[in-house]
Amino acid sequence: MADITAPAYRIIPIVPALKPDAMAGKGPFVASDKINEAIGFPGQLVEDWHDKAIAKMGELLSKYRSLKVYMDACVHCGACSDKCHYFIGTQDPKNMPVARQDLMRSVYRRYFTLPGKLFPKLVGARDLTREVLDEWYNYFNQCSECRRCSVFCPYGIDTAEVTMAAREILDSIGYGQKYSNEIIGKVHKIGNNLGLPGPALIDTLEGLEEDVKEATGIDVRFPIDVKGAEVLLITPSADFFAEPHIDSLIGYAKVFHATGTSWTLSSMASEAGNFGMFIGNYDQLRKIALRIREAALELGVKRIVVGECGHAWRVAYSFWNTLSGVGDGAGEVDRFAQMLQKQLDHRYKQPTHICEFTWDAIERNALTFDKAKNDKHIITFHDSCNVARGSRMGDLPGGQFEIPRNIIKAVASNFVEMSPETTREQTFCCGGGGGLLTDDLLDLRVKGALPRMEVLQQVVDEHGVNFMATICAICKAQFTKVMPIYGFDRRMVGGVHQLVSNAIILGEEK
Amino acid sequence: MSMLFAILFYLATLVFVVGLLQRIRTYAATPAPLKIPTTPAPTTTGGVVLRMTREVVFFESLFKANLWTWSMGWLFHASLALVTLRHLRYFTEPVWGWVAFIQPFGIYAGITMLLGLCGLWVRRLFVERIRYISTPSDHLMLLLLIAITVSGLLMQFVAHTDVVAVKGYFIGLMHLDIRVLPSDLLLMLHLMLVTTLLVVFPFSKLLHAPGVFFSPTRNQTDNPREKRHLSAWAAKLESEK
Numbered sequence A: 001m002a003d004i005t006a007p008a009y010r011i012i013p014i015v016p017a018l019k020p021d022a023m024a025g026k027g028p029f030v031a032s033d034k035i036n037e038a039i040g041f042p043g044q045l046v047e048d049w050h051d052k053a054i055a056k057m058g059e060l061l062s063k064y065r066s067l068k069v070y071m072d073a074c075v076h077c078g079a080c081s082d083k084c085h086y087f088i089g090t091q092d093p094k095n096m097p098v099a100r101q102d103l104m105r106s107v108y109r110r111y112f113t114l115p116g117k118l119f120p121k122l123v124g125a126r127d128l129t130r131e132v133l134d135e136w137y138n139y140f141n142q143c144s145e146c147r148r149c150s151v152f153c154p155y156g157i158d159t160a161e162v163t164m165a166a167r168e169i170l171d172s173i174g175y176g177q178k179y180s181n182e183i184i185g186k187v188h189k190i191g192n193n194l195g196l197p198g199p200a201l202i203d204t205l206e207g208l209e210e211d212v213k214e215a216t217g218i219d220v221r222f223p224i225d226v227k228g229a230e231v232l233l234i235t236p237s238a239d240f241f242a243e244p245h246i247d248s249l250i251g252y253a254k255v256f257h258a259t260g261t262s263w264t265l266s267s268m269a270s271e272a273g274n275f276g277m278f279i280g281n282y283d284q285l286r287k288i289a290l291r292i293r294e295a296a297l298e299l300g301v302k303r304i305v306v307g308e309c310g311h312a313w314r315v316a317y318s319f320w321n322t323l324s325g326v327g328d329g330a331g332e333v334d335r336f337a338q339m340l341q342k343q344l345d346h347r348y349k350q351p352t353h354i355c356e357f358t359w360d361a362i363e364r365n366a367l368t369f370d371k372a373k374n375d376k377h378i379i380t381f382h383d384s385c386n387v388a389r390g391s392r393m394g395d396l397p398g399g400q401f402e403i404p405r406n407i408i409k410a411v412a413s414n415f416v417e418m419s420p421e422t423t424r425e426q427t428f429c430c431g432g433g434g435g436l437l438t439d440d441l442l443d444l445r446v447k448g449a450l451p452r453m454e455v456l457q458q459v460v461d462e463h464g465v466n467f468m469a470t471i472c473a474i475c476k477a478q479f480t481k482v483m484p485i486y487g488f489d490r491r492m493v494g495g496v497h498q499l500v501s502n503a504i505i506l507g508e509e510k
Numbered sequence B: 001m002s003m004l005f006a007i008l009f010y011l012a013t014l015v016f017v018v019g020l021l022q023r024i025r026t027y028a029a030t031p032a033p034l035k036i037p038t039t040p041a042p043t044t045t046g047g048v049v050l051r052m053t054r055e056v057v058f059f060e061s062l063f064k065a066n067l068w069t070w071s072m073g074w075l076f077h078a079s080l081a082l083v084t085l086r087h088l089r090y091f092t093e094p095v096w097g098w099v100a101f102i103q104p105f106g107i108y109a110g111i112t113m114l115l116g117l118c119g120l121w122v123r124r125l126f127v128e129r130i131r132y133i134s135t136p137s138d139h140l141m142l143l144l145l146i147a148i149t150v151s152g153l154l155m156q157f158v159a160h161t162d163v164v165a166v167k168g169y170f171i172g173l174m175h176l177d178i179r180v181l182p183s184d185l186l187l188m189l190h191l192m193l194v195t196t197l198l199v200v201f202p203f204s205k206l207l208h209a210p211g212v213f214f215s216p217t218r219n220q221t222d223n224p225r226e227k228r229h230l231s232a233w234a235a236k237l238e239s240e241k
Ligand code: HEM
Pocket: A075, A076, A077, A154, B055, B056, B057, B059, B062, B069, B072, B073, B074, B076, B077, B120, B121, B124, B138, B141, B142, B145, B206, B208, B209, B210, B212
C-alpha cells in the first residue's frame, strides 16, 4: 500500500484529459463462496451466468421504473460526464457516469430493443460476453452511488440506480463483491457491520460512561436494551469505538442527558448502516431494516432517532417507511405498518435525525453551550452525499444543509464554507461511499477524494481551516484514512456532535 | 408518387403512435418501489409540477451542468417547438389564430434550430469526452435533423414549393382522401426524412421526451416520512410474512 500516492491538485479545476483503461482491472476483491452463500447468493460464478444475468436484468427492468426509463432516455449529451469524483480523480473514461451506465445500456440495447437486435454496431449494442461482465464488475464497483451525476442530468438519470441494478445482477450469478457481502453477513449474524458482539458492546458503553464521568464529573448514561425508553437511537456501529466517530456518540448522549430524554440503544439493532442498498438488493435492504422495526416494537419506544451516518439516513428517511413502517401516514388497513405507527409519537418526525433532535432542543433553548471550547477550531462542513441528495431534515427542502450548519454555528464561533460548486446538493463524495470503503480499493479511494481535497486545501490556505465536520460514518473513516496521504492531519475530521460535545454545558454550571 | 407518400405517411404515423403509446404504457406500468427524488426536492405535488415545468421548459439541470450544451440544446429545442407549431398550418383549416401569429417567428426559428444543431454536433465531434460516449446513431440523429432543417429552409428561402398544395394534400390525408402532392425534389426529401424521424422516434433516444416525465428522481414528491409509499410487488413481501 505504500505505493499509493495522492494525485496532484489540478491547477485550474478543468476537465481532465481521458486516460482510457487507467482503472481497468482495479476493482475490489471478489466474494468467496462462504461469504456469498451466507446471504443466499450462489457461491461463485454460475455455469449459465449469461442467461441468468439477462433474465435478472429483464426482471429488474419490470420492477424498477427508474432503470427502465434510464436505460432508454439518455441522449448522450455529456452533461454528467465531468461530474463524477472518480472520473476526475482517475481520468478513466469508463468512470464518467454516462459511460458507466453505457456498460449496462449497451447490453440492454442488444437484448431488449429492436435496433440493438438488428443493428448493434449502429447503436453501440454489445453481447454480454465474459469481458463485458468483468468490465461490469470492475466499474460498477468504482461507483459510490453518490448521485452527484443525477443532479446535473436533464432527465435526472441516476447512475446509482444503474449501479445498484448491476450489482444485483452480479450477485445473482455469484459474482459479488467481498467487502459489502461480508458486512451484510455480519449484520445478520452479529447485529452490526463491525461484528461487535453484544457483551463487548455493553463493555464499551460502560467504559464510555466512566470516561465521560472522568472528563466532566457528570453521570451521562449510555443505556442499552432498556424497555419503555422514549427514544431508540440507531447509530452506525463505528460510533461505538472508531475514532473520531466515538466523540459524536458522546455528543448524542450528552444531548439526551441535557434534555432529560430517556433513551436506549438496542443490541439487536446496533447498526444504522444498511449495505443492502449498496448492492441494490431489495430483500437484503428490507431484512436489515426490519431489525430496527423489531427492536422498536420489542422495546416499546415512542421515537426513533438516527445517528450520524449518511447512507443510513437515506435509508431511514427515504425507505424505512416503505420497508418497515417506521414513519407516518400508513393506510387504515395497512396492518403491518399500523402496528408500529400506532406505537410511535407523531408529534415528532419518525424517524428523526440526531441533528434534527439537537437543533430542535437548541431552538427551544433547552441546551446551553460554551462556544469558547471550540475556539481552537476553524471549522468547515462537508455535506455527505446521501444526506445531501437522498434525504431531508426539518420541514423545508434543503433542511439537510441548514440544520447541521446551524448546529455548528450554535456551538462554535469560526465557520467557513468551502467552494459552492462542491457543497450542498453539488457536494462531492468523500470517495469511500457505496460499499467501497475497503483497503483493496484504496487507490480508487485516494483518487476519488481529489475534488474534495482540492477545495479543502483552498480553505485551509485562505482561512486556516483545521476542522472538517461531517455527519457520516463512512466519510469519517474514509477521510481519516486518505487525508494523511494528501498531507493533512487525520484529526482534522470529526462529527458535528463532536463539536456539540465539546461545547455543551451539562447540569451544574447552569 | 402521391400514393406512395400517402402509404408511407400512414405507416410511419402508425409506427410512431403505436410505438410511442406502447412505450409510455410500459413506463407508466412499471412500479417505482422506493422514494428516490434527488433532493432537495419539492414536498408537494404543486412543487413537483413546478420542478418538472422548469426542467422541460428551461432544462434547469442542464443549465447547472454545462452552459455551452445548455445554450445550444435549448436553442435547438425552443426553435423546434416553434417550427413544429408553425407547421400546424398544414394540418388545420382554418388556421388557428395563434398559429397564424407565430408564422413570422417560425421562419427565424428554422435558422436558429440549424445553429443549435450544428453547435451540438461540433461539441459531439470535438470535445473528447463527448466524442468518446457517442455512438454512430448519435451522429446520425443530428445529421437527420440537420437534413430536415436544411431542406425545409431551402424551400423557405431558395426553391419555394406550392405550400397551398402541400396543405391540401395533408388535409386530404387526414380525411383518407389522397390528393396531389407537388413533386418538388426538396419537398420529397423533406418528407422522406420526416417519415424516417417518425419511425425512429419510439425506438431511439428520442424517448427522452416522454421519459423525462417518468423519471422518479424528478417527479416524486419528497414526503416519505409523512406518507407510506408501497409498490404492489413490495407489498406482497409483507403479506407473505
Ligand atoms: C418534452 C420534450 C423534450 C425535452 C424536455 C427535451 C430535452 C432535451 C434535453 C435537455 C437534451 C439534452 C441537451 C441537448 O443536447 O440538447 C435533449 C437532447 C436532444 N433532443 Fe430533446 N427534448 C424534448 C423533445 C425532443 C424532440 C421532440 C426531439 C426530436 C425531434 C428531440 C431531439 C433531441 C436530440 C436529437 C437530442 C440530442 C442532441 C445531441 O446529440 O446533443 N427532443 N433534449
